[in-house]
Amino acid sequence: MNSPDQRLPVSVITGFLGSGKTTLINHLVRHPAMGEAAVIVNEFGEIGLDHTLIEQSDEHTILLGTGCLCCTVRGDLVETLHDLSIRRHKGEVPPFKRVVIETTGLADPAPILHTLMSVPVVARYRLDTVITTVDAVNGAATLDRHGEAVKQAAVADRLILTKTDLADAATVGNLLERLNGLNPAAKTIEAVHGKLDPGALFGGHQFTTETKTEDVRGWLSEEAYGDHDHDAARPDVNRHDDHIRSFCLTFEAPLRWNVLAAWLDTLAGKHGEKLLRVKGLVNVEDIDEPVVVHAVQHLFHPPARIAGWPEAHRRSQIVFITKDLSCSEVEDILARLEQALGEPLETGGPPAKQRVG
Structure with missing residues (x-):
């Protein structure tokens, strides 16, 4: 009989700029079921405005202000998770039972997921769920213009469709059809103003590539074999659009x-x-x-x-x-x-x- 998995579950909330991640987290941290969660917030640039707008429920809300959660911030993510684990063990912070990581809207999710699945320092954690918010109003245009948004949707276990109250039925239907083509295995949930029960988002399984498309498995394989040297001849898949x-x-x-x-x-x-x-x-x-x-x-x-x-x-x-x-x-x-x-x-x-x- 297998012993219970003692590793702490980690959920990653991703989604393109303005798709509703902060609104979703604001509602989640107020929910009683989230009282034992540590929330790690990341943002684009060095301005702490997102941290201001996230209504911090306790000392577990941590701001990483170094840029996107990609290879340039990978050390910070690992260090933060390691430090949280040590402080939890020493009793310096309450004994949280879940970690939620919000990525910047410009993040390529592949490096983040690869880190959580493979780096030894974060072995105390397990990648549990990837949650992606998609804006019902601008979602189709965003997928057309930004490759990061396509990746964010394709890797998700849960696709959270936001702002459906602002979009007509035909727009929502077309977007759902497109998302199903990108990620047929994901569960799609509609959320108005970010209001969702945490039970609909977290728990119940461990993230696996078995249900993902061939493209997703390819992106994660590139991370596994890539050296992340930004000066190398190999193109930097994590680089943001210069525009x-x-x-x-x-x-x-x-x-x-x-x-x-x-x-x-x-x-x-x-x-x-x-x-x-x-x-x-x-x-x-x-x-x-x-x-x-x-x-x-x-x-x-x-x-x-x-x-x-x-x-x-x-x-x-x-x-x-x-x-x-x-x-x-x-x-x-x-x-x-x-x-x-x-x-x-x-x-x-x-x-x-x-x-x-």
């Missing part, structure tokens, strides 16, 4: 909502397909609470207030992840709009932006 940029605009004074809304609407109208993600925490004139703004391509979600400011300062920060759209172009659109409206975005004087990225 993708990440930058943050910071504003010190409160913002005029009418100017902010007009700016974001103009960006979506003129360059929606280039806005991979816009996410910001902003200080709006005459509103005490911070306001979250969030957009993916042409779709801007309704602004939402959150309970309080995470920092003593109340400066606004808006993070842009774009393709073939520079920071200066985004700033130029704002400047022209301010001139047309006859008032600046910031109250109390002319714009005073700080750029990061």
